[in-house]
Amino acid sequence: MGGIELRRSGSGTARIVAPVFHRILDRIDAGLTAGAIDAILPDGTRRLLGGRGEGPLAIIRIVRWRAILRLVSGGSVGWYEGWAAGDWTSPDPVPIFDLFMRNRRTLGDVARAKLVARIGVRGWHWLRRNHRGGAKRNVAAHYDLGNDFYAEWLDPTLTYSSAMFDDDEPLETAQRRKLAAIVQRIGVKPGDTLLEIGCGWGSFAEAAAKAGAKVHAITLSAEQERFVTARCAQLPVTVAITDYRDITGRYDAVASVEMVEAVGQDYWRAYLQSIARVLKPGGRAAIQLITIADDVFPAYARNVDFIQRYVFPGGMLISESRFRAIAEAEGFVWTDARVFGLDYAETLLRWRARFDAAVKERRLPARFDLRFVALWRYYLMYCEGGFRGGGIDVLQVTLTR
Numbered sequence: 001m002g003g004i005e006l007r008r009s010g011s012g013t014a015r016i017v018a019p020v021f022h023r024i025l026d027r028i029d030a031g032l033t034a035g036a037i038d039a040i041l042p043d044g045t046r047r048l049l050g051g052r053g054e055g056p057l058a059i060i061r062i063v064r065w066r067a068i069l070r071l072v073s074g075g076s077v078g079w080y081e082g083w084a085a086g087d088w089t090s091p092d093p094v095p096i097f098d099l100f101m102r103n104r105r106t107l108g109d110v111a112r113a114k115l116v117a118r119i120g121v122r123g124w125h126w127l128r129r130n131h132r133g134g135a136k137r138n139v140a141a142h143y144d145l146g147n148d149f150y151a152e153w154l155d156p157t158l159t160y161s162s163a164m165f166d167d168d169e170p171l172e173t174a175q176r177r178k179l180a181a182i183v184q185r186i187g188v189k190p191g192d193t194l195l196e197i198g199c200g201w202g203s204f205a206e207a208a209a210k211a212g213a214k215v216h217a218i219t220l221s222a223e224q225e226r227f228v229t230a231r232c233a234q235l236p237v238t239v240a241i242t243d244y245r246d247i248t249g250r251y252d253a254v255a256s257v258e259m260v261e262a263v264g265q266d267y268w269r270a271y272l273q274s275i276a277r278v279l280k281p282g283g284r285a286a287i288q289l290i291t292i293a294d295d296v297f298p299a300y301a302r303n304v305d306f307i308q309r310y311v312f313p314g315g316m317l318i319s320e321s322r323f324r325a326i327a328e329a330e331g332f333v334w335t336d337a338r339v340f341g342l343d344y345a346e347t348l349l350r351w352r353a354r355f356d357a358a359v360k361e362r363r364l365p366a367r368f369d370l371r372f373v374a375l376w377r378y379y380l381m382y383c384e385g386g387f388r389g390g391g392i393d394v395l396q397v398t399l400t401r
Contacts, residue, residue, distance in 0.1 A: 097385025138314035198259025
């Protein structure tokens with residue numbers, strides 16, 4: 001980049017560099033075995049990449065060749081930065097993210113950050129690792145954006161995790177089905193004691209308490225702690241700002257809904273050991289977790305992706321096989337796994353529609369500028385495409401001892 005605009009097709013620079021970028025497009029073309037990209041290039045010409053197998057059609061305009069440079073050098077981080085800079089546009093980016101994930105094996109490393117880019121972001125990511133102080137700081141960076149922010153686009157239950165849909169039904173109905181499924185997994189009976197690790201805004205604590213459980217909910221978010229305390233004031237629910245490594249007592253059941261993604265691979269064992277320590281003999285733990293395919297996990301773990309860099313510092317998706325192996329080594333039996341990734345894609349689509357409505361109606365808090373709003377919209381589309389492409393999934397599982 002270094003001061004070169006790489007924009008005008010008629011310039012000498014453009015004529016020199018264009019063949020280089022066409023060779024990169026050749027690699028992308030060869031790697032698209034499913035779906036296609038209809039690309040408008042900086043000189044106004046069009047090129048179809050892929051188109052040899054079933055899959056979505058993505059439409060994209062490459063405004064500057066710099067977009068391709070950012071992609072091949074910086075991976076998902078560079079691709080976002082190119083979008084934010086206006087280097088590429090699309091009427092609907094979701095199919096692009098879907099295609100990158102759907103064709104992850106055949107595309108290889110063409111869209112992954114290279115060594116120089118990785119060094120800088122890996123150093124930054126290491127500084128955001130999830131030791132006790134780091135975990136609280138990382139959670140605050142995401143969840144303490146404000147209850148007034150999340151309330152404007154989550155459903156009325158304020159549930160920030162995947163719903164379970166039955167046909168075309170309201171998001172709130174699908175969220176309540178998901179909550180009921182977790183209550184059923186742990187077999188709550190009146191008077192049972194239940195620990196919830198990572199309570200969000202209290203929708204599950206509320207549902208479990210109404211089913212008869214005495215709930216102790218923990219979070220590292222001050223905003224969430226305040227909200228759940230008020231929400232569940234008339235229910236047998238206590239809530240505390242507590243690190244999962246510091247929980248004490250014994251419980252009949254444990255639930256944790258999409259919290260383990262905030263733990264990090266280095267701390268998976270400590271997380272599972274904490275559950276084992278407090279769960280009574282014969283008790284059950286129900287976990288809902290977001291996974292990333294084993295075939296891409298090693299490359300993912302070596303890199304820092306767009307979400308880790310710009311949305312959720314310290315976050316990390318789960319390798320099911322690796323996480324399950326640790327759980328079984330800690331004495332758990334992994335049972336009744338249910339996978340429902342396309343439900344998450346639909347959840348994200350519904351969230352984006354609600355988010356867009358809140359933006360249009362100017363209901364988001366005034367402290368968030370246009371750049372922040374655009375970042376979060378991109379985040380919702382990026383995640384949706386990942387689930388539709390099949391490399392990212394969500395599952396519920398019951399752990400018994």
